[in-house]
Amino acid sequence: MKSRLKSSAPPPPPIALLSPPWPLYTRPSIQLGALKAIIRSRFPRVAVQAHHAYLTIAAAIGYARYHGISERTWLAETVYGALLHPEQQPGMARLFRREAAGNRLLHRTDFAQLVSQVQAATEAWLAAVDWRPFRMVGVSSVLCQLTAGLYFIRRLRELHPDLTIVAGGAAFNHQSAAAALELFPEIDAVVCGEGELPLCHLVQHHIVEGRPITAIPPARGIVRRGGDDAREAARGFYQLENLDHLPLPDFDDYFAALSGLDPSRRFFPTLPVEVSRGCWWQRESTTGESGGCEFCNLNLQWKGYRSKSAGRVVSEIDQMTRRHRLLAVAVMDNVLPKESTAEILRGLAGLNRDLSIFAEIRATTPLAELKLMRTAGMRRVQIGIEALSTRLLRKLRKGTTAIQNLEIMKHCEALGIASLSNLILHFPASDEDDVAETLHAMQFAGPFRPPKPVNFWLGLGSPAWRHAEAHGLDHVGNHPHWARIFPPRIFRRMPFMIQAYQAGAGRQRRLWQPVRDQLRTWTKAYGDLHRGRPDEPILAFRDGGDFMIIREHRPGGDTLTHRIEGSSRRIYLFCSHHRSLQRVLANFSNLPEDKITSFLRMMTAQKLMFSENDHFLSLAVPVRMPD
Numbered sequence: 001m002k003s004r005l006k007s008s009a010p011p012p013p014p015i016a017l018l019s020p021p022w023p024l025y026t027r028p029s030i031q032l033g034a035l036k037a038i039i040r041s042r043f044p045r046v047a048v049q050a051h052h053a054y055l056t057i058a059a060a061i062g063y064a065r066y067h068g069i070s071e072r073t074w075l076a077e078t079v080y081g082a083l084l085h086p087e088q089q090p091g092m093a094r095l096f097r098r099e100a101a102g103n104r105l106l107h108r109t110d111f112a113q114l115v116s117q118v119q120a121a122t123e124a125w126l127a128a129v130d131w132r133p134f135r136m137v138g139v140s141s142v143l144c145q146l147t148a149g150l151y152f153i154r155r156l157r158e159l160h161p162d163l164t165i166v167a168g169g170a171a172f173n174h175q176s177a178a179a180a181l182e183l184f185p186e187i188d189a190v191v192c193g194e195g196e197l198p199l200c201h202l203v204q205h206h207i208v209e210g211r212p213i214t215a216i217p218p219a220r221g222i223v224r225r226g227g228d229d230a231r232e233a234a235r236g237f238y239q240l241e242n243l244d245h246l247p248l249p250d251f252d253d254y255f256a257a258l259s260g261l262d263p264s265r266r267f268f269p270t271l272p273v274e275v276s277r278g279c280w281w282q283r284e285s286t287t288g289e290s291g292g293c294e295f296c297n298l299n300l301q302w303k304g305y306r307s308k309s310a311g312r313v314v315s316e317i318d319q320m321t322r323r324h325r326l327l328a329v330a331v332m333d334n335v336l337p338k339e340s341t342a343e344i345l346r347g348l349a350g351l352n353r354d355l356s357i358f359a360e361i362r363a364t365t366p367l368a369e370l371k372l373m374r375t376a377g378m379r380r381v382q383i384g385i386e387a388l389s390t391r392l393l394r395k396l397r398k399g400t401t402a403i404q405n406l407e408i409m410k411h412c413e414a415l416g417i418a419s420l421s422n423l424i425l426h427f428p429a430s431d432e433d434d435v436a437e438t439l440h441a442m443q444f445a446g447p448f449r450p451p452k453p454v455n456f457w458l459g460l461g462s463p464a465w466r467h468a469e470a471h472g473l474d475h476v477g478n479h480p481h482w483a484r485i486f487p488p489r490i491f492r493r494m495p496f497m498i499q500a501y502q503a504g505a506g507r508q509r510r511l512w513q514p515v516r517d518q519l520r521t522w523t524k525a526y527g528d529l530h531r532g533r534p535d536e537p538i539l540a541f542r543d544g545g546d547f548m549i550i551r552e553h554r555p556g557g558d559t560l561t562h563r564i565e566g567s568s569r570r571i572y573l574f575c576s577h578h579r580s581l582q583r584v585l586a587n588f589s590n591l592p593e594d595k596i597t598s599f600l601r602m603m604t605a606q607k608l609m610f611s612e613n614d615h616f617l618s619l620a621v622p623v624r625m626p627d
């Protein structure tokens with residue numbers, strides 16, 4: 001799509017893009033960066049300003065406080081919720097206090113004072129921007145940004161009634177767009193799904209051609225009040241076919257805002273990078289039913305999986321880090337591409353920079369790829385662990401097993417890659433056997449970095465939400481916390497991203513309490529055992545060629561050592577990757593079967609190996625990782 005105005009015509013009015021609190025303040029918004037870049041490349045005469053309002057608000061209320069709030073949905077949503085609906089503030093204050101209870105920095109926060117401070121900072125920010133030249137503003141709302149986005153929208157409408165206001169981002173989707181327009185009259189249009197092509201459509205017809213928003217041709221992905229837009233938008237996604245066609249994201253406005261802060265408030269940000277959109281694990285089955293993890297609703301805003309080519313990704317990271325003089329990079333993808341990740345990592349290693357990269361990966365990532373990650377500069381990964389029970393992983397449709405999870409946790413420990421992961425508690429279909437399996441696996445996982453407990457929540461549009469009946473979930477609807485934030489007329493009609501159900505929540509809490517307790521013990525022991533020796537694995541072996549010595553630091557200060565000789569050493573090394581008993585026997589066919597099985601049983605009893613369904617995994621980490 002190209003601008004149809006001749007260059008001698010006066011330039012079209014500028015547009016603004018806005019990201020409200022509460023994204024991570026240490027990163028520019030990938031959404032704003034990508035949208036600004038495509039508008040600038042396709043409409044060179046249309047000026048675009050990307051406003052990272054969250055950075056200013058973070059600096060105003062203090063970074064530590066902002067960060068604490070941004071980490072929890074209900075903390076974030078109540079702050080601007082109280083500005084939207086002050087009559088409901090007492091209920092929100094109670095919710096805030098409850099959610100902040102475990103947070104050292106926030107548990108004493110005076111909610112009313114915080115709300116006033118955020119309001120003053122927001123008003124000051126709004127007043128500092130000259131909105132008069134702008135014809136249209138696009139407000140991006142993803143996780144934790146719903147009430148903040150709505151508050152900015154309301155204030156912009158009050159201050160500048162002629163501004164066209166478009167809402168987009170994951171908080172608005174095909175299911176909620178029509179209701180959002182009806183319930184929030186300040187919004188002129190909602191973009192559902194990926195924003196680039198719908199925004200270009202709006203810029204062409206509304207900004208360049210100057211047509212009123214109600215008179216532009218309908219397009220997939222854009223819903224306006226009245227008309228057939230909701231039906232048009234519901235027909236599908238209006239999205240790019242090839243992500244290599246995207247220009248480099250434009251983060252200049254974020255860096256300009258950062259350099260405008262008091263020097264004591266400036267920092268070195270992390271650069272967000274998009275390698276792909278969607279999730280290949282969520283592919284459709286032959287029957288048309290979409291796949292993916294049962295709890296996941298991360299990919300409502302696009303269809304299918306697309307990734308940039310390896311060469312493009314490497315060149316983008318190369319250019320962006322050089323341009324902004326930074327080395328910390330966060331890959332924003334839900335999952336890295338299966339085919340090209342190795343090539344990307346080799347390319348990044350070839351840049352010869354001391355990059356520090358974060359990415360989310362699946363537990364099936366092979367060791368060879370993890371080694372490449374380490375070489376490329378991946379220091380932290382979020383692994384989709386989710387459970388340590390294979391029964392439960394099956395119910396979650398994660399496509400992994402507990403032994404695979406332990407294996408990748410071990411490899412990360414060996415490579416010095418910090419593995420951040422979650423353990424989902426209270427999944428409605430989980431039972432005593434799942435909990436027992438989890439507790440059993442946890443006894444073996446002690447040497448590895450513990451996951452964080454996360455209570456299951458029902459996501460709008462997730463497979464669990466769609467299969468609610470099969471999971472025995474009754475009365476599925478908006479989470480009751482939304483009723484504390486929004487008045488009944490909105491609560492009843494707007495489908496929110498966080499849903500709730502009635503199905504034995506109390507039973508699930510009781511069922512999972514022992515796991516929560518054991519996780520606490522594990523986390524404490526892991527921290528204690530690493531105190532003073534952060535890089536030394538808790539359970540490690542040194543190889544002597546025809547024998548090996550396994551050293552095990554134990555809680556309480558003891559250190560145990562074990563020596564393994566000859567064929568036992570070879571079996572232990574063979575099981576560095578999980579192996580079936582059948583493969584072990586086949587590989588060591590010269591040894592008597594009972595000798596092998598009794599060795600495996602003994603090592604498992606001593607928690608030096610983990611076994612599951614006749615598969616075995618050695619747990620000690622090599623002090624020297626072979627190439």
Ligand code: SF4
Binds near residue numbers: 278292334362
């Ligand atoms: S949780 Fe991750 S792997 Fe699972 S469907 Fe969602 S994005 Fe894909």
